[in-house]
Amino acid sequence: xxxxxxxxxxxxxxxxxxxxxxxxxxxxxxxxxxxxxxxxxxxxxxxxxxxxxxxxxxxxxxxxxxxxxxxxxxxxxxxxxxxxxxxxxxxxxxxxxxxxxxxxxxxxxxxxxxxxxxxxxxxxxxxxxxxxxxxxxxxxxxxxxxxxxxxxxxxxxxxxxxxxxxxxxxxxxxxxxxxxxxxxxxxxxxxxxxxxxxxxxxxxxxxxxxxxxxxxxxxxxxxxxxxxxxxxxxxxxxxxxxxxxxxxxxxxxxxxxxxxxxxxxxxxxxxxxxxxxxxxxxxxxxxxxxxxxxxxxxxxxxxxxxxxxxxxxxxxxxxxxxxxxxxxxxxxxxxxxxxxxxxxxxxxxxxxxxxxxxxxxxxxxxxxxxxxxxxxxxxxxxxxxxxxxxxxxxxxxxxxxxxxxxxxxxxxxxxxxxxxxxx
Ligand code: UD1
Numbered sequence: 001x002x003x004x005x006x007x008x009x010x011x012x013x014x015x016x017x018x019x020x021x022x023x024x025x026x027x028x029x030x031x032x033x034x035x036x037x038x039x040x041x042x043x044x045x046x047x048x049x050x051x052x053x054x055x056x057x058x059x060x061x062x063x064x065x066x067x068x069x070x071x072x073x074x075x076x077x078x079x080x081x082x083x084x085x086x087x088x089x090x091x092x093x094x095x096x097x098x099x100x101x102x103x104x105x106x107x108x109x110x111x112x113x114x115x116x117x118x119x120x121x122x123x124x125x126x127x128x129x130x131x132x133x134x135x136x137x138x139x140x141x142x143x144x145x146x147x148x149x150x151x152x153x154x155x156x157x158x159x160x161x162x163x164x165x166x167x168x169x170x171x172x173x174x175x176x177x178x179x180x181x182x183x184x185x186x187x188x189x190x191x192x193x194x195x196x197x198x199x200x201x202x203x204x205x206x207x208x209x210x211x212x213x214x215x216x217x218x219x220x221x222x223x224x225x226x227x228x229x230x231x232x233x234x235x236x237x238x239x240x241x242x243x244x245x246x247x248x249x250x251x252x253x254x255x256x257x258x259x260x261x262x263x264x265x266x267x268x269x270x271x272x273x274x275x276x277x278x279x280x281x282x283x284x285x286x287x288x289x290x291x292x293x294x295x296x297x298x299x300x301x302x303x304x305x306x307x308x309x310x311x312x313x314x315x316x317x318x319x320x321x322x323x324x325x326x327x328x329x330x331x332x333x334x335x336x337x338x339x340x341x342x343x344x345x346x347x348x349x350x351x352x353x354x355x356x357x358x359x360x361x362x363x364x365x366x367x368x369x370x371x372x373x374x375x376x377x378x379x380x381x382x383x384x385x386x387x388x389x390x391x392x393x394x395x396x397x398x399x400x401x402x403x404x405x406x407x408x409x410x411x412x413x414x415x416x417x418x419x420x421x422x423x
Contacts, residue, residue: 011396011410013387014419015369019254021416025242025261026052026407027235031197033100034174035204035233036060039080040069040107041181042208042228049077050235052407055400059098066091077235085111092118102130103171105153106178109142114154119146128335132172136163140179140187160185160224168193168218168305174201180222181210187222194218195306196265200236207231237261240312241406242287243269244381247316248413249289250278251323251389256416258287268309272301272317276324297326297363303334315341315382322350323389324363332357341379344372348386348394369393374401381406388418 027050037060039046051057061071064080067087072079088108095101099120108115120130134144134151140163142155160183163176173193180187192198194216202215208228214220237260246266249256250273263270263282270280277292298321303311311334321328322345332338339359342352347370351362369392374380380402387394396402399422402409410422 009399009422011384011387011399012421012423013369013384013390013394013396015367015388015390015392015394017252017388017417017419019249019252019256019388019413019416019418022257022259023245023412023416024259025237025245026050028052028197028200028238029054029056029405030170030195030240031200032057032235033060034103034178034197034201035235036064036080037103037107038178038201038205038208040064040082040085040104041110041178042230043083043085043111044228044230045079045081045083046208046230047074047077047079047232048235049233050237051077052238054407055404056098056100059094060101063090063094063101063104066094088112088115090115090117095120099128100171102133103174103178105133105137105151106175109137109153109155109158110179110182113156117151117153119149119151130171132165132167132169133175136165136172136176137179139163140176140183142179158183160187160222162188163190165189165191167191170195170198173198173220177201177205177212177220177222180224181205181212182227183222183224185224187224189220189222190218192218192220193305196236196239196262204231204233207233236265239265239269240310240378242266243310243313244316244385244406245412246273246278246280246287246289247313247320248385248388248416250276250291250295251320251385252418253291253293254416255288255290258289259285261285261287263287268307269313272298272309276320295320295324295363297321297324297328297361300329300331302331305334311335311338312378314338315379316385318342318352318359318361319345319382319385321361321363322352322386323365323367324361326363328361328363330359330361332359340375341382344375344379344383345386347372348390350386366391371395371397374398377401377405381409384409384413384420387420388413
């Protein structure tokens with residue numbers, strides 16, 4: 001089917017197969033996007049490896065190319081020469097396609113002292129304001145005018161300062177890090193986001209000559225340096241993709257080995273999956289997930305900023321809990337309106353009721369195949385997981401949402417024994 005000139009594909013899944021075998025996890029989408037943005041600052045060449053092949057990454061490279069960067073592939077990943085960048089105007093259509101392009105604000109302000117960005121459009125998981133980004137950049141000396149849907153940001157020089165974030169926003173923390181890396185003086189971020197992807201960004205920036213300390217903690221210090229230099233960096237493995245395959249094994253009564261993991265980044269997911277009965281063993285950077293026959297419910301699953309349970313794993317766990325032996329409660333505290341997958345799971349026979357940010361899931365013995373619609377990235381992945389255990393055939397429509405975050409999703413699931421095809 002074609003919509004607006006684009007091919008729209010779907011997954012067709014015949015449920016009931018156990019997943020068994022080995023899977024290698026790709027690089028983290030949420031790490032590679034800010035790091036690609038960060039390559040703008042130096043005006044030098046960065047070599048970034050372990051880059052996942054995803055639509056969001058493509059959009060980011062298209063944006064960078066459109067403003068003048070020269071990007072090529074080598075055997076390990078991408079080589080980004082940001083020296084030729086000669087535009088501060090980010091292309092509207094691409095910025096609308098991917099909200100995380102807002103991260104380029106901090107990077108372009110640092111490099112050129114000016115940028116024009118479209119206000120990022122509506123989003124599928126509820127309102128996602130950028131007030132904390134703007135407030136922090138203004139505090140650092142940016143003048144930001146908002147008019148006709150555009151943000152025009154200008155500065156005669158960014159200055160380090162003491163920023164108290166009202167909420168540990170991942171994107172705002174990253175934007176401040178980028179703006180502060182070459183600002184005059186020292187910036188302190190209090191109540192900073194502590195996600196592993198923040199640590200990865202710190203590592204890339206420090207390899208490029210930045211002086212940043214404290215990533216992974218609530219207080220970060222960024223001592224501004226005069227310029228950044230060329231560097232090489234390998235992106236950390238994707239903890240959400242890992243978590244999704246963990247749930248796939250648990251739901252299908254399977255047993256899989258996942259390679260290239262960082263166990264420390266997965267502790268909240270491991271703990272909750274163990275609560276449902278799965279056996280998880282870690283051996284260095286590899287993990288075995290072995291399901292038990294029965295899935296136990298979870299009394300309370302609450303999403304929180306890292307190191308709490310990630311909101312990006314909430315939908316997949318809702319799928320899992322919909323076939324548990326008992327009733328579970330999910331409290332989504334990070335985003336409003338992030339339960340769109342619930343009504344689709346209900347079409348498959350799940351017994352889920354939502355009340356604002358709370359969902360009550362009464363486990364049922366069996367899901368049934370149906371035609372369902374992916375409405376966002378992780379919610380879409382949750383529907384695929386439901387399809388893997390549903391009786392009969394499940395069609396998941398609008399899978400472009402899923403392909404934004406999962407490289408070769410159907411191929412990898414097939415290699416583990418699932419019956420899934422993309423048409
Ligand atoms: C990042 C991740 C996303 C993940 C989210 C939370 C990327 C590319 N995306 O998104 O996958 O789900 O972290 O772990 O890394 N907020 C404000 N004002 C702001 C900024 C955020 O109110 O200026 C609110 C948001 O509406 C939301 C909460 O803060 O309720 C968390 O958002 P944030 O941590 O900023 O998420 P993102 O960086 O957008």
